[in-house]
Every structure is written in structure tokens, then in C-alpha cells.
Amino acid sequence: MNESDVLNRLRQIATDPAARGLLDDVALLGDLVATHDTIAEGVHFLPEDPPDSVGWKLVTVNLSDLAAKGAEPLAALLSLTLAGDEEWELRFLNGIAAACESYALPLVGGDTIALPSTAPRVLGLTVLGRAGPNTPARSGGQAGDTLWLVGTVGDSAAGLAQLQGDRKAHGPLVDIYRRPIPLLDAGQRLAPHAHAMMDVSDGLLIDARRLALASNCGAIIDLDSLPLSSDFIAERGGGRGARLFAATGGDDYALLAAMPADFDPALSLSLPSRPSVTRIGSLAAPGPPLSLVSGGRPVELPERLGFEHAC
Amino acid sequence: MNESDVLNRLRQIATDPAARGLLDDVALLGDLVATHDTIAEGVHFLPEDPPDSVGWKLVTVNLSDLAAKGAEPLAALLSLTLAGDEEWELRFLNGIAAACESYALPLVGGDTIALPSTAPRVLGLTVLGRAGPNTPARSGGQAGDTLWLVGTVGDSAAGLAQLQGDRKAHGPLVDIYRRPIPLLDAGQRLAPHAHAMMDVSDGLLIDARRLALASNCGAIIDLDSLPLSSDFIAERGGGRGARLFAATGGDDYALLAAMPADFDPALSLSLPSRPSVTRIGSLAAPGPPLSLVSGGRPVELPERLGFEHAC
Numbered sequence: 001m002n003e004s005d006v007l008n009r010l011r012q013i014a015t016d017p018a019a020r021g022l023l024d025d026v027a028l029l030g031d032l033v034a035t036h037d038t039i040a041e042g043v044h045f046l047p048e049d050p051p052d053s054v055g056w057k058l059v060t061v062n063l064s065d066l067a068a069k070g071a072e073p074l075a076a077l078l079s080l081t082l083a084g085d086e087e088w089e090l091r092f093l094n095g096i097a098a099a100c101e102s103y104a105l106p107l108v109g110g111d112t113i114a115l116p117s118t119a120p121r122v123l124g125l126t127v128l129g130r131a132g133p134n135t136p137a138r139s140g141g142q143a144g145d146t147l148w149l150v151g152t153v154g155d156s157a158a159g160l161a162q163l164q165g166d167r168k169a170h171g172p173l174v175d176i177y178r179r180p181i182p183l184l185d186a187g188q189r190l191a192p193h194a195h196a197m198m199d200v201s202d203g204l205l206i207d208a209r210r211l212a213l214a215s216n217c218g219a220i221i222d223l224d225s226l227p228l229s230s231d232f233i234a235e236r237g238g239g240r241g242a243r244l245f246a247a248t249g250g251d252d253y254a255l256l257a258a259m260p261a262d263f264d265p266a267l268s269l270s271l272p273s274r275p276s277v278t279r280i281g282s283l284a285a286p287g288p289p290l291s292l293v294s295g296g297r298p299v300e301l302p303e304r305l306g307f308e309h310a311c
Numbered sequence: 312m313n314e315s316d317v318l319n320r321l322r323q324i325a326t327d328p329a330a331r332g333l334l335d336d337v338a339l340l341g342d343l344v345a346t347h348d349t350i351a352e353g354v355h356f357l358p359e360d361p362p363d364s365v366g367w368k369l370v371t372v373n374l375s376d377l378a379a380k381g382a383e384p385l386a387a388l389l390s391l392t393l394a395g396d397e398e399w400e401l402r403f404l405n406g407i408a409a410a411c412e413s414y415a416l417p418l419v420g421g422d423t424i425a426l427p428s429t430a431p432r433v434l435g436l437t438v439l440g441r442a443g444p445n446t447p448a449r450s451g452g453q454a455g456d457t458l459w460l461v462g463t464v465g466d467s468a469a470g471l472a473q474l475q476g477d478r479k480a481h482g483p484l485v486d487i488y489r490r491p492i493p494l495l496d497a498g499q500r501l502a503p504h505a506h507a508m509m510d511v512s513d514g515l516l517i518d519a520r521r522l523a524l525a526s527n528c529g530a531i532i533d534l535d536s537l538p539l540s541s542d543f544i545a546e547r548g549g550g551r552g553a554r555l556f557a558a559t560g561g562d563d564y565a566l567l568a569a570m571p572a573d574f575d576p577a578l579s580l581s582l583p584s585r586p587s588v589t590r591i592g593s594l595a596a597p598g599p600p601l602s603l604v605s606g607g608r609p610v611e612l613p614e615r616l617g618f619e620h621a622c
Contacts, residue, residue, distance in 0.1 A: 003393055006400045007423065010391070013408045016417035018386060027419035029386055029439070032343065036437060038390040038422045040430070075329060075340055079349040079390065079435045080321070082314055089317045097324045106327035108338035111349040112318065115431070119351070122433035124390045124422070126347060128340070 023214060024137050025065040025198055026129070032074070033129045035065040041120035048167060051088045053178035054123070055095025061201065062127040063103055063182035064253040068199040069136065070191020071129030073103050073184070078110035079124035084117040092123075103184065134192045141196035141215030141258035145283040148265055150186045150255040151275040152229045153204050157249020158236055172231045180253040186277070187255055189269050196258040203250040203306020209290040211256060212283060221281040223247065223294040240294065250307050258283055334525060335448050336376040336509055337440070343385070344440045346376040352431040359478065362399045364489035365434070366406025372512065373438035374414055374493035375564040379510040380447065381502020382440035384414050384495070389421035390435035395428040403434075414495065445503045452507035452526030452569035456594040459576055461497045461566040462586040463540045464515050468560020469547055483542045491564040497588070498566055500580045507569040514561040514617020520601040522567060523594060532592040534558065534605040551605065561618050569594055 014022050018029045026033040037058065041047060045054045059076065066073060078096065082089060100107050105127065115121070159177030162169035183199075191197060196215055200207045205221070212219035223243045236242040254275075259265060265277050292299040325333050329340045337344040348369065352358060356365045370387065377384060389407065393400060411418050416438065426432070470488030473480035494510075502508060507526055511518045516532070523530035534554045547553040565586075570576060576588050603610040 002397060003425075006391075006393060006397055006404065009401055009404045010389075010418075010423065013404060013411065014418045014420070016386070016419055018417060019419040022420065027386065027388065029419065032439075034386070034388055034420060034437075034439065036388040036390055036421045036435075038392070038424050038435065040392070040424055040426055042427060043424060075327070075338065075345065077338065077345055077347040077437055078321075079347055080317075081349070081351070081433065082317060086313060086317055090320055093317065093320045093324065100324065106329060107321075107325045108327055108330040108340065109325070109333065109345060110347045111435070112321065113349050113351055113354060114314075115351055115433070116353060119431050119433075120427065122392065122426070122430075124347075124349065124435050126345075126388055126437040128343075128345065128439075 020137060025068050028131065028135050031131045033066060033069050033071045033131050033135065034126065035062055036124060036126045037062050038122060038124040040122045051091035052095035055092040056099045056179050058123055058125050059096055059099035059105065060180045060182045061253065062125050063105065063184060064180065064199040064201065066127060066129040067182045067184045067187035068197050068255055070132040070134065070188045072188065073105040074128045074130050075106050075108045076100065077126040078107060080110065080112045081115045081121050081123065082112060083115050083119065083121055103182065132188055132191050136191055136194040136197040138196055138198045138211050139214035141211055141217050141283045143217050143283055143285045144261050145195050145258040146261055146279055147219060147281040147283060148257045148259055149227060149278050149280045150183050150190065151252065152227045152232065153200065153252045153254055154232045154246025154249055155229050156180065156251035157245065158232055173235060177251060182253060183255050183275055186271065186275055189271060190257050190265055193263055194257045194259055198256055200252045200254040200256050201250060203248040204252065205247050205290060206306030207256060209305060211258065212289045215258065215283065216286055217283040218285065218287040218289055218291060219281060220284055220291045220293060223292055223299055225278060225280045227276050227278040244302050248302055248304060248306050331448060336379050339442065339446050342442045344377060344380055344382045344442050344446065345437065346373055347435060347437045348373050349433060349435040351433045362402035363406030366403040367410045367490050369434055369436050370407055370410035370416065371491045371493045372564065373436050374416065374495060375491065375510040377438060377440040378493045378495045378498030379508050379566055381443040381445065381499045383499065384416040385439045385441050386417050386419045387411065388437040389418060391421065391423045392426045392432050392434065393423060394426050394430065394432055414493065443499055443502050447502055447505040447508040449507055449509045449522050450525035452522055452528050452594045454528050454594055454596045455572050456506050456569040457572055457590055458530060458592040458594065459568045459570055460538060460589050460591045461494050461501065462563065463538045463543065464511065464563045464565055465543045465557025465560050466540050467491065467562035468556065469543050484546060488562060493564060494566050494586055497582065497586055500582060501568050501576055504574055505568040505570055509567055511563045511565045511567050512561060514559040515563065516558045516601060517617030518567060520616060522569065523600045526569065526594065527597055528594040529596065529598040529600055529602060530592060531595055531602045531604060534603055534610055536589060536591045538587050538589040555613050559613055559615060559617050
């Protein structure tokens, strides 16, 4: 027995169509979408991370799942564990409150339990949203679709790398790592037209491969086209190594959308200039689930495409 | 700073009316109700408890919150932590599956994360339900209402006491402790007529006091009237000590309802013979939030009314 037996058993239980095979960002119940994220100390955040940023991130990564489905925030339920350090907990709640306020997400319930003070904190959030006129699954992509990215990639991974070099590092890249911005408005505008959409949380390459596999297509990504921020370029450059780092770093909370070939979101939707909306590739007929090109020529895939994790 | 500062801060954040001040069993969003319970190893269950009963209980205690609001099960999201013991996890999921199947509750999503194997498991479940024509709050009780109890009290606490004496104890009381039954049907029938309703999870006396305080009334409970099962009486007798034990034991998942004085659920609703529906007291004008009587005379309150816990 191993971890994948447990995940297979979960999928056997979650047979309702609303579960979308547990393969999508959210469950879809009529016009309601629901998502849940759990984070643990030592796994998803470190004891020395600012507690308010942990709270902010827990809310916004859930909202990013809503953004990827074009849904509107409706309500949240918080699972809070108390580990005898009220200063940490109050600062964590400040981060929760700031994010809920920023994105008009009312906190309406949850549960608070005490943990032994030696146990790592485990924190969870369920977010409910109101679906828009279309809730694109990961699996709706079609051969011939163009792939678009909303936002940039690499900033967060570059910020994390700075922190790994120096725990006291700060600046715009660290800020983006600690305080991701869910692209709710862009998601709502794209969703009615998208064949498939998801948020990029584990790395663009691994997530694009997932979208392609779910859609029974092959994704072709043009490395040269990847949108990089000026802060990222200042830190790591814009060469192939930097682009592969950005494409596999994860924690981006950008949106990846498969759109009909004749639909150009930049032209068709009156989008603000930020976040950027960039064409980064296309979906092809089934074949290799993921291919990379640069300068019109194939590029070998890196060994690691992003974060693999339980579910 | 202490725990109550954290809980006060939570209440400051959860100001939306849907949150019901975090004082009710569920959040109410239009015709949707939402509830979440988190349980931790060593706090809410023990490593040696049968994992399938832990899964069953996590589902059914959430469903009991729905029952108390007269709501119908709609969907669940599971927060599962993997601690490297797949046999435990598969058996836990068997319990989740059995309860979801028994009560037509589709599992539609959630999150699965890995924990260090030394960390205590923390498991969470969000349950969504469809509200009925009335969703009684805890706070709607009125002076003059009669108090009714659906189900019995004490069985679960008696089962736990058996287990504390002998880890291998078994029998009907242990079964009820391990596998509570949510009273969904009775809750749906009573809710349209109830002024206030809640489930009895922490002990009848502490929960009746909470209902009375929320309703700005005083609850008067007649000890002699408490419904005890024949299994309970066989184990602990039916005297005053046993009745106080039953009224403070908790984990009952009975329903406590404040009904208009002229409404007798036993007469007005075509209820099945089980679970029993018993008149156990009344609500009076504000005064002491809880009074006990027996044989028409006041009885001193026990020092401990039930479980106090974080939220």
C-alpha cells in the first residue's frame, strides 16, 4: 500500500459529477463552486514566516482557484488550530482579515480547535463562490486551441530563492511569494470564452501538462513567449535558464487558459493592462502531453516540471 | 493575550449576517447551509480508535449540525492529512465512504496533504446542505416555549466510560459513542415549527444553557423527564446521579428544540417511534440561564455542565 492507493480510494468515493473526478480546481454544484486548501507548518510554510502572510496566502490561493473558474467569492470557512501562541494566531487572523476584506470574501464559519503546542499547525480554508455563465474545467481544451497566460511566472519562485539565501531578504519578489494576488477579475472575463482554464500553482510546465492530459491533447509551450516581470529579469535575467526556472518554479497563481484559436482575449475583451495576457502556446492533437519550443525549435523538457504533491 | 482574544478577533472578522456571529451550528447563505468540523488525534480521537469509526464520526457530527437546522445533505469536502500509514488512511476513508453513502452525502472535493509522520493527524470536513423552509437559529427561543429532545442522552458518554475502563470494551453503548446517528429526518420535520434548535454535542445542560443565553431566556430542565435508553439504564441505572451523568456527558447528537407552547411534535407531526421525541422542560423569562428540577423541586446544578472548548 502507498499514498496513491489512498488517492485512488478517494477518487472511488468521489464519484458524483460535482467532484469532477477530484481533478479540477473546484467542485461544481449547480451555480456554486467550492474549494478547500489545507496547509501545514513545516510543509507549506515555515515557523519563521510572518503569520499575517500565511493567513493572506491561505485565503488568496483558494481565491485563485475561484479565479481559474471565473467564479465570484461568496463565503469562507476557516479551520484554525490553536497551538498556545496567541500572538502568532492574532497576526495570522490579521492576514486572513486583510485578504477577506480585499476580495470581499465574508468569513462565515469554520472550527477552532486546540492542538498540543508541539504539534505543527494545520490550517484549512473552504471557499465557496458563485459560478459565472461558464465554469471551464481543466478537461475542455481542444486541439487547435491557443494557450494564454494571465499574469507572469517566476516572481514567486525567485522570491523564495532569495529567502532561501537570506531569511531576511525582502523586496518585490519576496512580496509576491508571500502575498499572491488572485486574478479574479481577469478570470471572470476569460471564463465565458475559455475551453479550459486552471491556475498555475505548481509550475507552469507541470500544470500545462495536466491541462493537456485532462483535455486529451498535447500542449506546446513557447519558452520565448513566457511573460517575465522586470523585477524577475533584474534578479535572474531572461535567458533560457531563467525561463526554465520561471516555468517550473510554481506558486505563481497566474491563470492558464485554452481559448478557441480565433479568439484573442487581448483584442476581444477590454482588459486592463495589468495583469498581462500573453499567448504562450497551443494545444495539438494527442501525442506527447507537453512539448517546449524556443526560436521555433524543440527544447528538451527539464527533469522537474514543478511540484508533485498528494492531490 | 489568551485563547479568548483569538476567538474575539475571529468574531470581529466574521461580521456578515451569514456567520450568525459564529454562535450557531452552521452558516446560512441564502438557501445554503455550511458547517465545518476539524478533529485532531490525541484531542478528539485516539490513535487506537478504529480508523473507520473516526471517519464515520467526522461525517456524522457535521451532518448532525445540518439536522439541527432542518437541512438536507448536499455535498462534503474532506481535508485529509497523510501520515505515512496507508492502512489507517484507507480504513478511515472506508468510514467516510460508509457514512456518506448512508446519508446520501456526495464527497465532491477537498485537499490531501502529507504531514511529518510524527505529527498528530488533523482531519477536517466541510459539509454543505440545502436549507428547508425554516432554519431555526439557537437564538430564536421565546419565554413560554417548551423544550423538546429528539433522541436520548448519556449513551455515548456511558460507552466512552466503558472504553476508559477497558480499551477493548464493546456493545451498544460503545457503538453509539463510535458511530453516532445524525437525526436528519426528525430535524427536517421539526425545523419548520421550531423557534430555536441545536444539536447536543457538548452535554445537554451546557447546550441548553447556550440556547437559553442566545435566546435571552432561562431554560428549565426537568431531570426526571430525560429520555434514557434501556442500554444506558442497564449500565448506569436511572437515578439522579445517572441522570446528571447523562445530562452532562456530551457526544449525544440528540436535537434540542424550543417549540411554541401549543405545539406538541408528538401529536402534530407523524413521527416514527424512533428516535424518541420527549418534552424535557421549557424556556422562561430572563433570569438564571439554566435551572434544573426534579419531582417539582429545584436541583442544584452540577459543577461541570459539559464540554467547554475553543469555539
